[in-house]
Amino acid sequence: MTDFPALFGRPSAVTADAPGRVNLIGEHTDYNGGFVLPTAIPQRTRVELAPRDDDTVRVASTAAPGGAATYALGGENPGHTWLDYVQGITRALRNDGHSLRGFDARIDSAVPLGSGLSSSAALSVSLLRALRTAFGLSLDDVRIAQLGQRSENEFVGAQVGIMDPMAASLADEGTALFLDARSLHFERVPLPAGADLIVLNSGVAHDHAKGDYNTRRAECERACALLGVKQLRDVEAADLPRVEVLPEPLRRRARHVVTEDERVIRAVAAMKAGDLRLLGELFYASHASMRDDYEVSVPEIDLIVELAVADGDVYGARLTGGGFGGSVVMLAKKGAGTAAARRIAATYAERSGRAPRVLVPAEA
Numbered sequence: 001m002t003d004f005p006a007l008f009g010r011p012s013a014v015t016a017d018a019p020g021r022v023n024l025i026g027e028h029t030d031y032n033g034g035f036v037l038p039t040a041i042p043q044r045t046r047v048e049l050a051p052r053d054d055d056t057v058r059v060a061s062t063a064a065p066g067g068a069a070t071y072a073l074g075g076e077n078p079g080h081t082w083l084d085y086v087q088g089i090t091r092a093l094r095n096d097g098h099s100l101r102g103f104d105a106r107i108d109s110a111v112p113l114g115s116g117l118s119s120s121a122a123l124s125v126s127l128l129r130a131l132r133t134a135f136g137l138s139l140d141d142v143r144i145a146q147l148g149q150r151s152e153n154e155f156v157g158a159q160v161g162i163m164d165p166m167a168a169s170l171a172d173e174g175t176a177l178f179l180d181a182r183s184l185h186f187e188r189v190p191l192p193a194g195a196d197l198i199v200l201n202s203g204v205a206h207d208h209a210k211g212d213y214n215t216r217r218a219e220c221e222r223a224c225a226l227l228g229v230k231q232l233r234d235v236e237a238a239d240l241p242r243v244e245v246l247p248e249p250l251r252r253r254a255r256h257v258v259t260e261d262e263r264v265i266r267a268v269a270a271m272k273a274g275d276l277r278l279l280g281e282l283f284y285a286s287h288a289s290m291r292d293d294y295e296v297s298v299p300e301i302d303l304i305v306e307l308a309v310a311d312g313d314v315y316g317a318r319l320t321g322g323g324f325g326g327s328v329v330m331l332a333k334k335g336a337g338t339a340a341a342r343r344i345a346a347t348y349a350e351r352s353g354r355a356p357r358v359l360v361p362a363e364a
Helices: 003-009 081-094 121-137 142-156 163-168 209-226 237-242 248-274 276-294 299-309 337-352
Strands: 014-023 038-049 055-062 069-071 103-109 175-181 187-192 194-203 314-320 326-333 357-360
Touching: 003 038, 003 103, 014 163, 014 248, 014 326, 038 121, 038 163, 055 357, 081 142, 121 142, 121 175, 121 209, 121 314, 142 163, 163 175, 163 248, 163 326, 163 357, 175 248, 194 299, 194 314, 209 237, 209 248, 209 314, 237 248, 237 299, 248 276, 276 299, 276 314, 299 314, 299 326, 299 337, 326 337, 337 357
Parallel strands: 055 103
Antiparallel strands: 014 038, 038 103, 038 175, 055 069, 175 187, 194 326, 194 357, 314 326
C-alpha cells in the first residue's frame, strides 16, 4: 500500500500501535461481569497520524482497497464498513468531552481479521493512543479501553465486553492479564515457563457486528432476569441447581458462564503452581463448554481441537475469542510448540480444505 507521504502529501506526526490478543481462558464471561485471562500476541496494528486544521478526517487502511475514506467530525454515520471503527472512536471521544480536530491517518495491521484475536480492539486502541498523543488528550490506559468498548457497542453495533480493549491496552507477551471485568482490577500472571503457546488461525472468519454474538449476550441477559441477578457473575458454582431449571437454551448459556468463571480462577492457580496438566485439562473443558453449552464453535474449530487431543506434545486446546470461526489456542510441551503447530496445521488443512495460519510461535 502507498505510504503516508504519498497518500496525504506530508509526513506523519505521530505513530502508535497496539497488539492483538489471545484469550487463554474465560470466554463470554467479560460482558457477564466475570473473569478473563488474555495475553498479547506478536501481531500488532500500527497507526500513523497527522493532525489537520479543519474537521475533516481522512483514513486509509492497508486492509481496504482504494485510497483514503473521508468524513467530517460530528458527521459520523455508520456505513457498515471498516471505517465505522474509526468513526466510532471519534464519536466516543467527542461524547466524552474531548476536543478534536481533523486528521489524516494510515492504518496497517498484522492482526488477521475475523481471527478471534481482537483485530478491532487493536485498531481502536492504537488509534486512541495516536489521538491521545496528537491532541494531548487526558486518557489513561483503562479509559482508552473503555472508549474502545463504547465505540464498538454504541456505533459499530457489536456488543463486545471489556476484555479485548483492556488486553490491547494493558497486556504484554510475557504475562497473562488476569482481569476482573466488573471492577477492572487486574493482575499480570507470568506465562508458564515450561510450556509453549500455540495460536492457530482456522481460516474461518467471523464478524462480531453480525447477529450471533449479540444473540448470546441477549440470552445471558434473559437468564439474569429469570434468576433475579444483575449479571451472571453473581451466580456461583453452588447456585448451579438454580441454573439447571432455566428454560433452554438459557440453562446451557448460563451454565457455561458460571463454570467458565470457575475455570479461569483454577487456571490462574494452575499457572502459578506450574501445573501444566491441569491447565491443559481446563482448556479442553472450556472448549467442550463453548461447543455444547454456549454453541459458538464450528466443525473446523472442533477438528483442530480433536487433532490437538491426539497429539502427545499438546497439554490442552480450546477455541479462543467470540467463536463462530477464528482461532484455537493450545498449550504444548516446552520446545515442541513449533513442530506440534506445523503437524496439526498440515493435517487440518488436508482434512478441512481450509488454509490455516500458525500465528504463535511466530517463527512457525
